[in-house]
Amino acid sequence: MKPGFVIFALIVFALLSYALYAALVLAPTELTMGDVQRIFYYHLPSAWTGMLLFIVNFVASIWYLIKRNAKADILALTTAEVGLVFWTVVLITGPLWARPVWGIWWTWDARLTSSLVLWLIYASYLILRRFSAGTQMPVLAATLAVFGFADVPFVYLAIWFFRTQHPQPVIGGGGSLDPYMWHVVLWNWLAFGLFAVLVCWVRWRLETTKRQVEALHATAALEGGYR
Amino acid sequence: MNVSAAEKNSNPGAPVVVLSNLTKQFGRFAALRKVSAEFLPGRLYAVLGENGAGKSTMLRAIAGLAQPTDGQVRVLGSDRVRDVCHRLGYMAHPSLLYDEMSGLENLLYFAGLYGVHDRQRSVAAIERVGLDPELLRPVSQYSQGMRQRMSLARALVHDPELLLLDEPFSNVDVASAREMVQLLGKMRDGGKTIFVVTHQASLLAPVADEFVWMHAGTIEKRTSHLEPGVTQ
Amino acid sequence: MSESGITLAALRKDLRLEWRSKDAINSMLFFSLLVVVIFSFAFNPTAEESRIIAGGLIWTAFLFAAVVALNQTWARELRNQVLDAYRVSPAPANALFLSKAIGNFVFVTVLEALMTPLFIVFYNLRALGPAYLLLVVSVLGTWALVVNGTFFAAISLRTRSREIMLPLLLFPISVPALMAMVEATRIILMGDGSPKFWIVLLGVYDVVFTTVCLTLFETVLNAE
Numbered sequence: 001m002k003p004g005f006v007i008f009a010l011i012v013f014a015l016l017s018y019a020l021y022a023a024l025v026l027a028p029t030e031l032t033m034g035d036v037q038r039i040f041y042y043h044l045p046s047a048w049t050g051m052l053l054f055i056v057n058f059v060a061s062i063w064y065l066i067k068r069n070a071k072a073d074i075l076a077l078t079t080a081e082v083g084l085v086f087w088t089v090v091l092i093t094g095p096l097w098a099r100p101v102w103g104i105w106w107t108w109d110a111r112l113t114s115s116l117v118l119w120l121i122y123a124s125y126l127i128l129r130r131f132s133a134g135t136q137m138p139v140l141a142a143t144l145a146v147f148g149f150a151d152v153p154f155v156y157l158a159i160w161f162f163r164t165q166h167p168q169p170v171i172g173g174g175g176s177l178d179p180y181m182w183h184v185v186l187w188n189w190l191a192f193g194l195f196a197v198l199v200c201w202v203r204w205r206l207e208t209t210k211r212q213v214e215a216l217h218a219t220a221a222l223e224g225g226y227r
Numbered sequence: 228m229n230v231s232a233a234e235k236n237s238n239p240g241a242p243v244v245v246l247s248n249l250t251k252q253f254g255r256f257a258a259l260r261k262v263s264a265e266f267l268p269g270r271l272y273a274v275l276g277e278n279g280a281g282k283s284t285m286l287r288a289i290a291g292l293a294q295p296t297d298g299q300v301r302v303l304g305s306d307r308v309r310d311v312c313h314r315l316g317y318m319a320h321p322s323l324l325y326d327e328m329s330g331l332e333n334l335l336y337f338a339g340l341y342g343v344h345d346r347q348r349s350v351a352a353i354e355r356v357g358l359d360p361e362l363l364r365p366v367s368q369y370s371q372g373m374r375q376r377m378s379l380a381r382a383l384v385h386d387p388e389l390l391l392l393d394e395p396f397s398n399v400d401v402a403s404a405r406e407m408v409q410l411l412g413k414m415r416d417g418g419k420t421i422f423v424v425t426h427q428a429s430l431l432a433p434v435a436d437e438f439v440w441m442h443a444g445t446i447e448k449r450t451s452h453l454e455p456g457v458t459q
Numbered sequence: 460m461s462e463s464g465i466t467l468a469a470l471r472k473d474l475r476l477e478w479r480s481k482d483a484i485n486s487m488l489f490f491s492l493l494v495v496v497i498f499s500f501a502f503n504p505t506a507e508e509s510r511i512i513a514g515g516l517i518w519t520a521f522l523f524a525a526v527v528a529l530n531q532t533w534a535r536e537l538r539n540q541v542l543d544a545y546r547v548s549p550a551p552a553n554a555l556f557l558s559k560a561i562g563n564f565v566f567v568t569v570l571e572a573l574m575t576p577l578f579i580v581f582y583n584l585r586a587l588g589p590a591y592l593l594l595v596v597s598v599l600g601t602w603a604l605v606v607n608g609t610f611f612a613a614i615s616l617r618t619r620s621r622e623i624m625l626p627l628l629l630f631p632i633s634v635p636a637l638m639a640m641v642e643a644t645r646i647i648l649m650g651d652g653s654p655k656f657w658i659v660l661l662g663v664y665d666v667v668f669t670t671v672c673l674t675l676f677e678t679v680l681n682a683e
Contacts, residue, residue: 065678120631127627131618134254135296136682140614143675147607147632150671154635154664161656162638214254221257222250224443290547293683313549323544325472325535327479339468340548365479381544 012194019191027184036100043093045189046086049196053083061145073138078203087119113159121148243268243420248298251284258284260444271415273431274424276441282424286391290317315389316382320397322374326367330377331360341385352384372403390421462554469558483531487570491524509582514644526626528566529612552677560609587650599661600640610672636664
C-alpha cells in the first residue's frame with residue numbers, strides 16, 4: 001500500500017470520527033424531534049455525496065463516449081457503484097427517521113420519490129454492465145448513463161409539481177437550520193466526501209488491476225499461448 | 228450507384244484489401260492475431276481453415292462489421308470502410324433476408340439502401356443467380372440452395388467491386404453450388420475481387436486464383452493450387 | 460437515397476412485415492386485454508373512482524403492451540442476421556432508428572385505438588374536461604415511451620436476458636413521462652384544473668430524449 005494512501009485513510013478515519021462525535025454529542029438536540037433527528041447528519045450528506053458521484057459518472061461517461069478512454073470507463077463504474085451505496089444509505093435513513101417522527105415509513109414526497117427513481121436508474125446501469133459482454137459493454141453503459149442523468153431534472157420537476165397538486169407530509173422539510181447544526185452537517189459532508197474518495201480509490205485500484213490481469217491473459221492468447 | 232471510371236482506374240494494380248497487424252480479441256480469445264496481408268484486385272481468393280481459425284472474423288473486419296482491437300484494415304484505398312461500403316457486398320451463412328417477404332421485395336428494399344432504385348437491376352440480379360424474379364413465395368419457403376442464391380443476388384444488386392462471401396455453399400445442393408461457383412468465376416473474369424470462406428475447397432478449385440490457409444488466427448500460407456490429397 | 464427516403468422505405472418494409480406476420484399486434488392486443496381484465500379484478504372502482512385512477516390503469520396497460528411490441532420489432536432484425544445487411548450498407552443508422560421508432564409508434568397507437576373503447580366500457584368512463592386534449596397527451600406520451608423504448612430495445616439486443624433488460628432500463632427513465640401522462644389524463648377526465656404543465660413537460664421530454672437517442676444511436680448500433 002502506498003504511504004499516501006495510508007495517510008489519507010488515517011485522515012479520513014479521523015474526520016469520520018470527529019464528524020460522528022459532532023453529530024451524536026456536539027450538535028444540539030432538536031426541539032421537536034429529539035435525538036432521532038441526528039440521523040439527518042447521515043441522511044443529507046449521503047445525498048449530496050451520492051449526487052456528486054453521479055455527476056462525476058455523467059462526465060466520465062461523456063468523456064468515454066468521446067475519447068473511448070479506458071480510465072474514463074473505470075471512473076464511471078467506480079462512481080456509479082459508490083454513488084449507489086450512498087444513495088442506498090439515503091433510502092434507508094429516510095424511513096428510519098420518518099417512522100418515529102412522523103409515524104410513517106415512507107411518503108411519496110418529491111425528495112424521497114426522486115431518490116428512489118434515481119436509485120433505480122443507477123441500479124439498472126450496474127445491471128446493464130453485468131449483463132452485457134466484453135468490448136461493447138462500456139459504450140452501452142456510457143449511453144445509459146447519459147440518459148439517466150438527462151432524466152434527473154425531469155424526475156425532480158415532475159414529482160415536485162405532482163406534490164404541489166397532491167400535498168403529502170414532507171420529511172425533514174421546511175424550517176431553517178440552526179447555524180451550529182449547519183456546521184455539523186458540513187463537517188459530515190466533508191468526512192463523507194473524503195470517505196467516498198477513499199473508497200473510490202480502492203475500487204479504482206481493484207478494477208485497474210483486474211483489467212491489467214485480463215490484458216496480460218489477452219496478450220498471452222495473442223502470442224499463441226492458449227485460446 | 229455506379230462507381231466512376233476515375234474511382235476504379237485511379238490505381239489499377241493497387242491492392243484492394245490491405246491488412247496491417249490486424250488483431251481481434253474477444254476477451255481472452257484471440258480470433259485474429261496480427262494478420263498482415265495484401266490482396267490484389269480481380270482475383271478470387273478461397274479462404275480455408277478449421278473452425279475458429281478466424282476466417283469469418285477476417286471477412287467481417289474487412290466488411291466493417293467488426294472493429295479491430297488493434298491494427299488496420301484498408302479497403303479499396305480507404306481506412307474507413309464506411310466511406311467505401313457502397314462498393315462492397317457481403318454474404319454470410321444466415322440468409323440476411325426477411326423471411327416474410329418475397330425475393331424481389333427483399334432485393335428492392337436492399338437495393339434502395341444502396342441508392343439503387345431501378346427495379347430492373349433487382350430483377351436482373353435475381354435472374355443472374357438463376358432464380359425467378361416473379362416468384363411470390365416468401366423466402367422462408369425457399370430451399371437452402373435458393374436462399375443462398377437469393378442472398379448472393381442481394382449482395383450483388385448494387386454491382387460491388389469487392390465481394391465477401393462467408394460459407395455461401397453450406398447445406399446447398401451440389402448442382403446449385405456448382406452453378407454459383409461458375410457465376411463467381413464469371414464475375415471474377417469481369418474484374419470483381421471475390422473472397423470466399425468455405426470448408427469445401429475442392430468446389431472452388433476450378434475458379435480460385437489463390438488459396439488462403441488460416442489457422443489459429445493467422446494466415447499460415449497462400450498457395451495457387453490445392454494441395455494434392457486435400458479432399459475437403 | 461436521402462436519409463428520409465431510407466427511413467420511409469424501412470418503415471414501409473416494417474409495416475408490411477407486421478401486416479403479414481402480425482407478431483407484434485397480436486401479442487400486444489392479447490396482453491393488454493389480459494391486463495385490463497386482471498386490473499378489473501384487482502380494483503373494483505365506482506364510476507367516480509374510475510375517473511381518478513383510469514389514467515394510471517390505462518397507461519400501465521399500454522406501457523406493458525408497448526414493451527411486447529418493442530422487443531418484437533427488433534427481434535425481426537436478428538432473424539437471419541438481417542441487421543448485418545443493413546450495417547454493411549451505406550444507409551445511415553438514424554434512418555433505421557427512426558423507422559423502428561415510428562413503426563413502434565404506429566403499432567402502439569393502433570393498440571391504444573383498439574383498447575380505449577374497451578376501457579371506456581369496462582370502467583364507465585366519461586371525460587369531464589376537454590376530451591380532445593386526451594389525444595394530445597396520447598400522442599406525446601406514446602412517443603415518449605416509444606422513442607426511449609426503441610433505443611433501449613436496441614441496447615438490450617446485446618445483453619443476456621434480453622426481454623427483461625428492456626423494461627429494467629426503460630421504466631425508471633420513463634417515470635417523469637409516465638407521471639405526466641397519468642396526471643394529465645386524470646385532470647382531463649376529472650375536469651379538475653389544467654393539464655398544461657404536464658403537456659409541456661411531455662413535449663420537452665420528447666424533444667430532449669429524441670435528440671439524445673438520435674445522437675447516440677449510431678454508437679450503439681456499431682458497438683461490439
